[in-house]
Amino acid sequence: MDPMIVIMLDGISADAFARFQARMPYLQGLAARGLFVERVAADVPATSLPGRTSILTGVDAAAHGIYGNLIWDGGRFRYANPDDVRVPTLPRRALDAGLEVAVLGYGMVRPEDATTFHHAWWANEMLQRARDEAPIAADEGWLRTSRHADASGRLAALAAAGLPAGVPDAYAGDRMHYLMSELTGDQTMLQWTAALAAGAEPPDLIVTEVLTPDSVQHVAGHDHPFALWSLGYADALVGEVLRSLEAAGRLAATTVVVTSDHGHGPVDGALYLDTLLPGATCASEGGVAYVAVDGPREAERVAARLRPHGVARLPGDHLPPDRRDGLAAFAVPGRAVGFETTAPVDRAGAVSGPSRYLSGHGFAPGTASDERFLIVAGAGIEARRLPRASAEDVAATASALLGLPMPGGGRALC
Ligand SMILES: [Zn+2]
Structure with missing residues (x-):
């Protein structure tokens, strides 16, 4: 060898x-x-x-x-x-x-x-x-x-x-x-x-x-x-x-x-999670957002709030089985949109705007x-x-x- x-x-x-x-x-x-x-x-x-x-x-x-x-x-x-x-x-x-x-x-x-x-x-x-x-x-x-x-x-x-x-x-x-x-x-x-x-x-x-x-x-x-x-x-x-x-x-x-x-790849823009989901505990993986939830019902409520912004819930089968109930995963299909946990200071209160990054990765699967x-x-x-x-x-x-x-x-x- x-x-x-x-x-x-x-x-x-x-x-x-x-x-x-x-x-x-x-x-x-x-x-x-x-x-x-x-x-x-x-x-x-x-x-x-x-x-x-x-x-x-x-x-x-x-x-x-x-x-x-x-x-x-x-x-x-x-x-x-x-x-x-x-x-x-x-x-x-x-x-x-x-x-x-x-x-x-x-x-x-x-x-x-x-x-x-x-x-x-x-x-x-x-x-x-x-x-x-x-x-x-x-x-x-x-x-x-x-x-x-x-x-x-x-x-x-x-x-x-x-x-x-x-x-x-x-x-x-x-x-x-x-x-x-x-x-x-x-x-x-x-x-x-x-x-x-x-x-x-x-x-x-x-x-x-x-x-x-x-x-x-x-x-x-x-x-x-x-x-x-x-x-x-x-x-x-x-x-x-x-x-x-x-x-x-x-x-x-x-x-x-x-x-x-x-x-x-080039980033089209960002969605700001603190404005979209006030009070929620969130993390950003580029174009995938994780939200900590109490269970399937809360996950569905979060999904309903994000849907009007073009955000889709991922099936979550990429998560370890012991994490599937407590986390909901989201992405924006078809667009290079990143998630950011907080809006920029000069855009406080906005749901979307420019990304901190000009190029990024971790977008919707596929x-x-x-x-x-x-x-x-x-x-x-x-x-x-x-x-x-x-x-x-x-x-x-x-x-x-x-x-x-x-x-x-x-x-x-x-
Ligand atoms: Zn890397």
């Missing part, structure tokens, strides 16, 4: 990957020599923590339990964390099979599920609540899993050789510091990935991620030059991994898997802009294009290549 690298590029859609090929030459080259799936179906909801979890578990949110960036704990919505994942992840199953596993900055994996572990650099920012519209209490699960674990000394050796020893805290009170932490964090994780994969004894599995394309697209807009730069930045970081492998004579004998947690892509390249993987795959197929394919059993309904694509 060849070593495998799984790289998640946050928020690069199937459409962007097809339209802006010239900005991503390394990824296009990788796609051309391996399995390339043009469109991977979106998770429900198509947001970051559900997407990350699906990629590593091969089951949907009803089974893995991460049905939103925010989940309901019975009294409040809070950020989902690695301890909330209800099924074993790919790193855990690889570790149980005796493989050596490095998880470098990939969210939603527990530290004890890898031999070498560095938490997602953005977890610090999440804990400091820099991005919240309204403060959400600091989270014990993220505190526990926000760690650097390097018992084998692999990362310390890289630092001794001149690579970064870690990532500065993501938030120090200003946006410039945040942006630089992000760029540094992504580059550090991929530098570590390149150095470990091309080093003397590469781990059997490396799992990592790049966040920048998602955050830049949200703020700058889908086709903005800054957004296109962020696609090129992610591509260059992957390119450095490939170049290092090639220089070490390892490129042909390393399986490289690249995918995204969700797509991205929205094409939420779809992403998959590349799997390595020895024995023939060059082939597939028009579509399911979300579950990503983990099933990676598991099969590692020789691991894979629960869930996904197909191994190679």
Whole structure:
């Protein structure tokens, strides 16, 4: 079995990957020599923590339990964390099979599920609540899993050789510091990935991620030059991994898997939940809204209030069975409308208006802009294009290549 690298590029859609090929030459080259799936179906909801979890578990949110960036704990919505994942992840199953596993900055994996572990650099920012519209209490699960674990000394050796020893805290009170932490964090994780994969004894599995394309697209807009730069930045970081492998004579004998947690697309506008549902406890997952309810009757009352605004209730079968009575899920079919928990200050009392984000994801199930892509390249993987795959197929394919059993309904694509 060849070593495998799984790289998640946050928020690069199937459409962007097809339209802006010239900005991503390394990824296009990788796609051309391996399995390339043009469109991977979106998770429900198509947001970051559900997407990350699906990629590593091969089951949907009803089974893995991460049905939103925010989940309901019975009294409040809070950020989902690695301890909330209800099924074993790919790193855990690889570790149980005796493989050596490095998880470098990939969210939603527990530290004890890898031999070498560095938490997602953005977890610090999440804990400091820099991005919240309204403060959400600091989270014990993220505190526990926000760690650097390097018992084998692999990362310390890289630092001794001149690579970064870690990532500065993501938030120090200003946006410039945040942006630089992000760029540094992504580059550090991929530098570590390149150095470990091309080093003397590469781990059997490396799992990592790049966040920048998602955050830049949200703020700058889908086709903005800054957004296109962020696609090129992610591509260059992957390119450095490939170049290092090639220089070490390892490129042909390393399986490289690249995918995204969700797509991205222009946002038509927003609905403001505090005006639509005064007094209700709500959470936004982009274009999916969750409302805490007492049971089916209250869910129906909420649905009746939202219906005149083009909002439809989702069946809720993507929720874990123990959450279906207490949460109602909503989306706006056919339009890229986001939900925001509070109206902007200058629009207090409005039910709708512009979105805080120019580009977004997590819209009604079936929205094409939420779809992403998959590349799997390595020895024995023939060059082939597939028009579509399911979300579950990503983990099933990676598991099969590692020789691991894979629960869930996904197909191994190679
Ligand atoms: Zn994301």
